[in-house]
Amino acid sequence: MNTSLTTEEVRHIAKLSRLALTDGEIEKAKEDLSTIFEHISRLSELDTNGVEPLDHPTELQNRTRDDTVGEVLSQKQVLANAPAAKDVYFDVPKVLGGDT
Amino acid sequence: MSTIQERDTFNAFHEYWDLENERQSETLQGMTLAVKDNIVTKTGTTTCGSKMLEGYKSPFNATVIDRLEDAGVVLVGKTNCDEFAMGSSTEHCAWGPVLNPWDRTRVPGGSSGGSAAAVAARLCQGALGSDTGGSIRQPAAFCGVVGYKPTYGLVSRYGLVAFASSLDQIGTFTTTVQDAANLVEIMAGFDELDSTCREEPAPALSKNLHDSIEGLRIGIPSQYTGSQNDPAINAAITSAINTYRELGATIIEIDLPLTEVGISTYYVLAPAECSSNLARYDGIRYGHRTDKPCKDLFELYSNTRAEGFGTEVKRRIMLGTYVLSSGYYDAYYNNALKTRRLICQEYHIAFEQCDVILGPTTPSVAFKIGEKADPLSMYLCDIYTANTNIAGICGISIPCGFSEAEGKQLPIGLHLQGSWYDDARLLRAAQMFQTATDFHTKVPECAQ
Numbered sequence: 001m002n003t004s005l006t007t008e009e010v011r012h013i014a015k016l017s018r019l020a021l022t023d024g025e026i027e028k029a030k031e032d033l034s035t036i037f038e039h040i041s042r043l044s045e046l047d048t049n050g051v052e053p054l055d056h057p058t059e060l061q062n063r064t065r066d067d068t069v070g071e072v073l074s075q076k077q078v079l080a081n082a083p084a085a086k087d088v089y090f091d092v093p094k095v096l097g098g099d100t
Numbered sequence: 101m102s103t104i105q106e107r108d109t110f111n112a113f114h115e116y117w118d119l120e121n122e123r124q125s126e127t128l129q130g131m132t133l134a135v136k137d138n139i140v141t142k143t144g145t146t147t148c149g150s151k152m153l154e155g156y157k158s159p160f161n162a163t164v165i166d167r168l169e170d171a172g173v174v175l176v177g178k179t180n181c182d183e184f185a186m187g188s189s190t191e192h193c194a195w196g197p198v199l200n201p202w203d204r205t206r207v208p209g210g211s212s213g214g215s216a217a218a219v220a221a222r223l224c225q226g227a228l229g230s231d232t233g234g235s236i237r238q239p240a241a242f243c244g245v246v247g248y249k250p251t252y253g254l255v256s257r258y259g260l261v262a263f264a265s266s267l268d269q270i271g272t273f274t275t276t277v278q279d280a281a282n283l284v285e286i287m288a289g290f291d292e293l294d295s296t297c298r299e300e301p302a303p304a305l306s307k308n309l310h311d312s313i314e315g316l317r318i319g320i321p322s323q324y325t326g327s328q329n330d331p332a333i334n335a336a337i338t339s340a341i342n343t344y345r346e347l348g349a350t351i352i353e354i355d356l357p358l359t360e361v362g363i364s365t366y367y368v369l370a371p372a373e374c375s376s377n378l379a380r381y382d383g384i385r386y387g388h389r390t391d392k393p394c395k396d397l398f399e400l401y402s403n404t405r406a407e408g409f410g411t412e413v414k415r416r417i418m419l420g421t422y423v424l425s426s427g428y429y430d431a432y433y434n435n436a437l438k439t440r441r442l443i444c445q446e447y448h449i450a451f452e453q454c455d456v457i458l459g460p461t462t463p464s465v466a467f468k469i470g471e472k473a474d475p476l477s478m479y480l481c482d483i484y485t486a487n488t489n490i491a492g493i494c495g496i497s498i499p500c501g502f503s504e505a506e507g508k509q510l511p512i513g514l515h516l517q518g519s520w521y522d523d524a525r526l527l528r529a530a531q532m533f534q535t536a537t538d539f540h541t542k543v544p545e546c547a548q
Binding site: 020029040042046053060065077082083 | 402
């Protein structure tokens with residue numbers, strides 16, 4: 001498996017990750033990520049044919065609770081850590097008109 | 101007596117609380133305990149060592165905090181950690197690196213380095229940490245204290261800020277196995293707020309702790325010793341094996357061939373879960389938000405996250421995003437999940453042959469600050485600890501010797517791993533060693 005990344009690939013990953021990186025950070029990330037991928041690509045040397053993936057050590061199935069209202073946070077508590085809040089709302093910049 | 105703040109010359113703490121109530125006690129009632137800064141507390145702030153959460157005040161306590169306070173434990177403050185618990189040195193903390201109390205030019209290990217340093221320097225009697233791939237056991241080894249990661253699901257994760265949810269586990273730093281057993285016994289048990297918490301009643305851990313185990317079978321994997329370890333570490337492990345043999349244990353050679361591939365598996369699974377968990381930091385509801393003018397939501401997110409996160413966290417988010425992206429999902433993520441099952445099977449076979457698995461916690465003693473600038477060399481520190489989390493079994497690091505370097509004594513950790521929910525037996529095996537040795541009573545010069 002080819003594990004070295006191109007600058008364009010790293011830019012794409014940064015975009016998917018919602019990280020605005022500088023050109024310098026992109027180049028450094030390219031170098032570091034390529035080294036790391038070279039190491040972790042050793043996974044492909046292992047024969048995993050027919051092995052069922054295990055995504056969680058407990059293998060628990062969905063656990064549901066009774067549909068009753070419990071203790072909840074107040075609106076004031078919820079808004080207390082907001083970078084900006086107005087009355088009973090989170091205050092956010094105008095977002096319509098963008099392409100995302 | 102001087103306060104914790106006056107004695108903390110290691111940057112172990114981010115916040116100090118309740119100084120007037122500070123007191124030492126032999127019982128749990130009044131035991132002084134520090135809390136890793138990624139476990140939420142209504143008192144003070146919870147920053148995860150990140151600018152992203154600077155000043156964040158949790159409106160609720162983690163379940164473990166409520167249970168410990170109800171039991172009379174005195175919480176003394178929040179300890180520094182690698183940002184969002186990602187790291188093996190506590191150098192990646194927005195509030196500066198933590199220093200190792202045995203040698204201030206060296207790291208305390210990580211990510212729970214502040215908790216390990218606080219207990220090593222006897223600033224408090226115990227500390228909470230979190231362990232995702234070794235973040236309790238590795239710093240415990242580097243700082244010469246007891247670090248215990250319970251079996252996954254034994255202790256509620258509610259209120260532990262998520263890094264990799266299928267691997268994360270809250271555990272303890274203490275000077276004795278007894279204190280670890282006492283603390284985890286209080287914290288363990290079902291919590292309906294954590295849907296991965298085990299429903300069965302938690303096992304009694306402190307009862308019968310001092311009764312030695314008749315016919316204890318200790319497995320030694322050939323993969324855990326060899327030239328990859330410091331010679332002093334191999335010597336300390338050989339000596340620990342002899343101690344157990346003298347105590348009547350049976351030593352069995354076992355095979356864990358997936359030890360090395362565990363690191364590759366871990367550095368696919370943990371970043372994948374991290375990239376998903378850390379998507380919540382968007383600058384809208386809490387945490388940092390960029391001041392830069394943004395033309396749309398995408399820019400608001402991207403600038404906020406670029407400013408709020410440090411280098412290592414960004415690297416892991418990108419690693420995780422890549423291994424989960426279309427075209428690479430099967431080759432990396434799905435393949436790592438298959439390997440995860442093979443690693444579990446390997447442990448199942450091993451625990452049919454033995455009761456506990458013994459080896460070193462780390463291949464080297466505490467390294468110099470700045471020594472591991474290359475991220476991969478830092479990742480390889482987790483070689484003996486990552487598979488414990490991948491399988492979800494329990495593990496503990498206890499002091500078992502010292503290695504001298506530049507006139508300083510550097511602690512060595514003995515790593516014991518136990519089977520799923522076999523924590524009581526793991527702790528008894530660890531206690532047998534502490535009863536027979538005095539390594540855990542050694543303190544660094546600064547604490548004498």
